[in-house]
Amino acid sequence: MPEAEKKSMEEIISFAKRRGFIFPSSEIYGGFASVYDYGPYGVELANNIKKTWWKEMVQKNDNIVGLDSSIFMHPKVWEASGHVGGFADPLAECKNCHTRLRVDHLLEEIGVFADEKMSEEEINKLFEENKKKIKCPKCGSSDFSEAKKFNLLVKSNLGNFTGDWTKDPAYLRGETCQGIYINFKNVLDTVRVKIPFGIAQVGKSFRNEITARQFIFRKREFEQMEMQFFTHPDRAMDDYERWREKRWNYFVNILKLNEKNLKWHQHENLVFYAKAAWDIEYQYPFGFKEMEGVHYRTDYDLKQHSKFSGQDLSYRDPKTNEKYIPHIVETSVGVERIFLAVMTDFYTKEKLNDGSERTVLRLPNILAPIKVAIFPLLKNKPDLVQKAREIFENLSNDFMCEFDDNGNIGKRYRRQDEIGTPYCITVDFDTLENETVTIRDRDTMKQERIKIDELRNFLQIKLN
Ligand code: ATP
Numbered sequence: 001m002p003e004a005e006k007k008s009m010e011e012i013i014s015f016a017k018r019r020g021f022i023f024p025s026s027e028i029y030g031g032f033a034s035v036y037d038y039g040p041y042g043v044e045l046a047n048n049i050k051k052t053w054w055k056e057m058v059q060k061n062d063n064i065v066g067l068d069s070s071i072f073m074h075p076k077v078w079e080a081s082g083h084v085g086g087f088a089d090p091l092a093e094c095k096n097c098h099t100r101l102r103v104d105h106l107l108e109e110i111g112v113f114a115d116e117k118m119s120e121e122e123i124n125k126l127f128e129e130n131k132k133k134i135k136c137p138k139c140g141s142s143d144f145s146e147a148k149k150f151n152l153l154v155k156s157n158l159g160n161f162t163g164d165w166t167k168d169p170a171y172l173r174g175e176t177c178q179g180i181y182i183n184f185k186n187v188l189d190t191v192r193v194k195i196p197f198g199i200a201q202v203g204k205s206f207r208n209e210i211t212a213r214q215f216i217f218r219k220r221e222f223e224q225m226e227m228q229f230f231t232h233p234d235r236a237m238d239d240y241e242r243w244r245e246k247r248w249n250y251f252v253n254i255l256k257l258n259e260k261n262l263k264w265h266q267h268e269n270l271v272f273y274a275k276a277a278w279d280i281e282y283q284y285p286f287g288f289k290e291m292e293g294v295h296y297r298t299d300y301d302l303k304q305h306s307k308f309s310g311q312d313l314s315y316r317d318p319k320t321n322e323k324y325i326p327h328i329v330e331t332s333v334g335v336e337r338i339f340l341a342v343m344t345d346f347y348t349k350e351k352l353n354d355g356s357e358r359t360v361l362r363l364p365n366i367l368a369p370i371k372v373a374i375f376p377l378l379k380n381k382p383d384l385v386q387k388a389r390e391i392f393e394n395l396s397n398d399f400m401c402e403f404d405d406n407g408n409i410g411k412r413y414r415r416q417d418e419i420g421t422p423y424c425i426t427v428d429f430d431t432l433e434n435e436t437v438t439i440r441d442r443d444t445m446k447q448e449r450i451k452i453d454e455l456r457n458f459l460q461i462k463l464n
Contacts, residue, residue: 279293
């Protein structure tokens with residue numbers, strides 16, 4: 001195995017841009033803070049991440065169903081959820097260099113944990129007590145302004161044609177799970193589900209994040225994959241533990257992330273309604289940070305929506321006739337945080353035996369944006385090009401393929417290694433004689449000769 005070395009955040013950011021994974025949004029206008037676009041390979045990788053999640057959560061569980069609720073919801077949803085009143089981050093300014101910083105994060109750095117429900121006054125007291133130990137990460141100063149809380153909900157003027165819409169806004173959703181809670185009764189009444197069951201959803205969320213840092217780890221427009229599991233209070237804690245295990249196994253066994261880069265973090269201060277909260281953290285280039293939250297939220301969410309909507313959101317057990325508000329176990333993860341973890345884990349630079357170096361994205365096959373690249377040996381030989389085109393047309397029915405006739409074969413291999421393509425097929429002069437091609441493996445770099453009509457079978461076995 002060649003020697004491999006992990007890279008820094010700067011290197012990953014520049015690689016992601018150079019190879020068409022992630023572009024800063026509106027770049028020709030100078031960019032737009034904390035908003036990013038997926039490039040051609042990025043969109044494939046993100047889609048593959050979402051597919052694996054959907055398969056593990058919905059397809060493989062007969063008691064979990066999918067949902068796609070709207071980004072816009074009745075404004076009362078956000079009052080019931082507590083977001084209008086409390087969804088706020090504490091912010092202070094470094095008086096020396098004027099960088100705005102999250103006070104809860106500064107405290108966390110020195111091992112002091114602030115409850116997200118703390119008032120502005122409480123947070124300032126804690127901040128004041130610890131200020132001397134805290135240094136601005138940009139300039140090192142310990143001179144900060146007071147903390148102020150900023151609401152993270154993004155407002156819009158949807159449906160508001162007169163008056164001051166900022167006072168009566170519709171919000172872009174701050175989390176996808178609220179769309180699940182408000183459809184709980186619809187799902188229960190229309191699909192043959194019985195408690196315990198889950199509803200899963202993938203979709204965009206929006207937050208007016210204050211600190212615009214850490215690349216796609218903290219975006220203002222991002223995508224969440226959330227599953228809410230509705231269960232009886234007596235079995236909720238067991239379900240919680242089961243989901244914790246399942247979610248850990250997803251990262252290790254399905255996404256094949258290095259287990260050394262994963263760890264559990266237990267919340268020190270639980271919000272008043274939660275009974276348990278653990279996060280799965282990943283070791284990003286800037287340290288261990290939250291990738292996914294697995295939380296036991298009790299009956300708080302359905303109770304709140306019952307109260308604010310006036311609708312009965314309880315469940316009657318068809319066997320025992322017991323009536324109760326179901327408890328909720330939530331698993332919540334951001335697509336971008338997995339994306340960045342995957343890039344961090346699999347982006348490697350290798351020294352080869354001949355002394356040269358190659359960059360290779362050692363993605364598991366299910367995540368690779370392109371599964372097979374097809375090359376004619378020479379682009380000015382019409383017979384070779386035509387044969388390679390035929391193979392492309394044939395295989396692209398089943399696999400995401402790329403056709404490349406540019407540059408020498410070595411360079412083409414390197415380009416595919418960089419984007420993580422597991423297999424490259426080359427059509428050469430022998431192909432025209434005997435209907436065989438070479439197929440080259442990304443990881444071993446070994447080539448073998450194989451008949452064209454065996455290609456599909458070979459790939460189907462290897463790629464699954
Ligand atoms: P953080 O403390 O990092 O701000 P959070 O605790 O507010 O995160 P949750 O509200 O629990 O996050 O959201 C669930 C998941 O959604 C997170 O674990 C994360 O994967 C993802 N997520 C949250 N905010 C963002 C963001 N701004 N950009 C990308 N992903 C995010």
